[in-house]
Amino acid sequence: MKRFENLKELLAEYKKLWSLQYAESLMGWDIETYMPEDDAMTRGEVISTFSEIKREIYQKLGKIIERYEGKEGLNDEERGILRVLGRDYKYYSKIPLEIIQQIERVRSEATVVWRQAKAKSDYSMFKPYLEKIKDLQIKIAEYWGYEDHPYNALLDLNEEGFSIRDGDRIFSRLLPELSDIMKKVSEKGYFPKSHELEEVSYDIGRMKVVNEEVIKILEMPKGKFRLDISAHPFTVRISADDVRITTRYEGKDFRSTLFSVVHECGHAIYELGIDRELEGTPIGGGVSMGIHEAQSRFWENIIGRSREFVSLIYPKLKQNLDFLSKYNEDDIYRYFNIVRPSFIRVDADEVTYNFHIAVRYEIEKRLIGGEIKVDEIPSLWSELMEKYLGITPKNDAEGALQDIHWTGGFGYFPAYTLGNVVSGIVYSKTPNLYNLLREGKIGEIKTIMTEKIYKYGATYSPKDLLRKTFGEEYNPEGLILYLRHKYLKS
């Protein structure tokens, strides 16, 4: 933290915000890992009090930021700092506290109801909450401001600079290609529709050892990283020197925990690759969810599900999982790359995954645009699933109720497809990738990625970063190339 001579006063005040966010990250991690359950309510109060303190600090920061407006001679990092803080400040200053508090309240109520509704597959239970959430999201869009369509505000809030124009362009190019690939994969038959290993149980103790070995192969730095267990896998960046991931052990189908570890390691590798000098500033973390998902999906899919990676980890798998004795590397590779249309997004493979996002994107866009009502979501869901994947969910639990995300609002899902698209760009612009991987040169792959993306943190907006590094924005051609090459050898 020495290259920001122009922003000394701002960063001194920002340090308070930073320290609060640091503690919030740790509290968030602890909630999911070790917190005794009775403390949930109290922790909620603490976190909401933190919001109050942060709001006060933002007010001070806002005044300082205004003074920098139009200031010349700033370097890229300094401009990045003002951009990121400006967005945060805009959020706090444009959106009334009572709206944010309403959203928080509805979210926590809706989360409880969603669980029950999903368990009973009863959309009507969740519907009134979705109604409230939609109304609040439209208000947010109005306060935040947008061009053309209120959904653009929500997209921008979730992924800086992203809009319907980007989304439509991506999906209109991607979906027909994916349909074609899906059809041909099925015809070729090399990648299976199911695999007997999906039903095989594993010993959790042995699987923990496998995961530790995978972490070693991925060269995660011991002094800055740890793996714990939680109900839903996640990554949290506490600081540049403390990034933690979690996984879960379901007891069968060992792909699931293995690839959750590789996926979360991808997030962690990004955070750990950011220039250490940016720590303590608003640009010291990953720039956006889309760019983050690009890293996790790059490591999970493009690296982790590759034939080369199977060779790297195969000895450790065999050593620890006795039931693998009769499977060779190719068997494992095919098990890792089952391709089949399915109802549940989180279980989807690389080829079908983006259809799930397209379903949500279409629904959100039309809902926020007033073209459909909350009532109509399940039928539109079924219609789109039929159109894209040729299957129709038999109930709402495997349809519109499957994800928790809508309890928190709209505009979040598209970043998953952005992640896939950007990971495809990285693939297409890194010709030497699989040679390095074949030789186990994980460190070199990290170095390349660090130079292309990681080191900048949030210095540039997602689109600026992509333009600067790759000369293009959300171009889906790389992803198409990758999928065609991997699944069709063409």
Next chain:
Amino acid sequence: MKRFENLKELLAEYKKLWSLQYAESLMGWDIETYMPEDDAMTRGEVISTFSEIKREIYQKLGKIIERYEGKEGLNDEERGILRVLGRDYKYYSKIPLEIIQQIERVRSEATVVWRQAKAKSDYSMFKPYLEKIKDLQIKIAEYWGYEDHPYNALLDLNEEGFSIRDGDRIFSRLLPELSDIMKKVSEKGYFPKSHELEEVSYDIGRMKVVNEEVIKILEMPKGKFRLDISAHPFTVRISADDVRITTRYEGKDFRSTLFSVVHECGHAIYELGIDRELEGTPIGGGVSMGIHEAQSRFWENIIGRSREFVSLIYPKLKQNLDFLSKYNEDDIYRYFNIVRPSFIRVDADEVTYNFHIAVRYEIEKRLIGGEIKVDEIPSLWSELMEKYLGITPKNDAEGALQDIHWTGGFGYFPAYTLGNVVSGIVYSKTPNLYNLLREGKIGEIKTIMTEKIYKYGATYSPKDLLRKTFGEEYNPEGLILYLRHKYLKS
């Protein structure tokens, strides 16, 4: 939190402080348990930034507190809140920031040097730091204010209301009695000077099970409590619904980890017994270190090392520790209650422990009073050890360098003896205690303690609490009675 109508404004502002302290407690716990080691520096920065934020909040609180001065019609809790916050505010307002920062700096440097000095048993390395620490402590005493002797300020800072008059009175009555008991225990020979189990190794996995069983026997509430591992055992209260302890596994002499668990459970039982309604106020935690040590020592010694408790846990010990097959309950009881003069405070037994505190108390008093120089500490240490326990340390590692505490200042140690004294009062005022324990009625013992001490939190100052509940202050007669009864059956 509903009985404080008079302090609404104060408590609204205090809530911010409370939420910061909550997060600090969690960060402190994490440092000792799960934090990746490279994050230590950054976490230090976060914690020091928290201090800045807290200082700002204290300034606001100070102004509100002043307005309440002389206000009538407050209830006991409200007066307690003003008392505790008034003390905290006095600390922040009377002691200049630069002194506090100097203390923090010297402490962190001294901690590093102390480790090296102790390893080399080289007092001269540590001496210049002790010199600085002494000078800073005398400054603190001047800023804080005192009657008669500057050490009184340090005692009061560490234990509200405690003074040299109390300390001298306790030790002058206690030490001759302890000498007499020590001599007679040795003559009687029932409690051994050493035991072969001290050298026996245990399996850590099995010992963890034993500790979990002990936690069950102590009826620790699963939803509000957890046990982890750290280099030095400790208890942390994160909230009324989240109290955590740690232990360590040294691999032999299983008393050590077992009694660290019982000791820390004692601290935790206190915190968990405080009236839930006080959470979120400044009186929601234990009132002082002395009263806290009274609880940990009550559970560790008066409960944990009793013949009755051995009977309660014996089946679980036998079940998990195979090497105990040839030992009966009486053997275990005697192993738990070895009595011998020794050099290291933390290894000392109930009979000799307070001599170790007396050594430190005398040295601190004379040093702060200007009667001795830092130079003279080792020789005075040896002299006092010889006088009290009849043994002379062969080097400073087993003398003045054994404890880390002086890196943080003076006046802390006496609270350990206060803890013993107060646990003795509790013993002498709870005639039914061992009958309840014999029947395993841990819950009833907790209820009695809750009514006597726990529920009040910090509502009353330590002395007021003792007077209110027991009609006396730091009277050592209970402790003497307890030790005579246990060790001499008289």
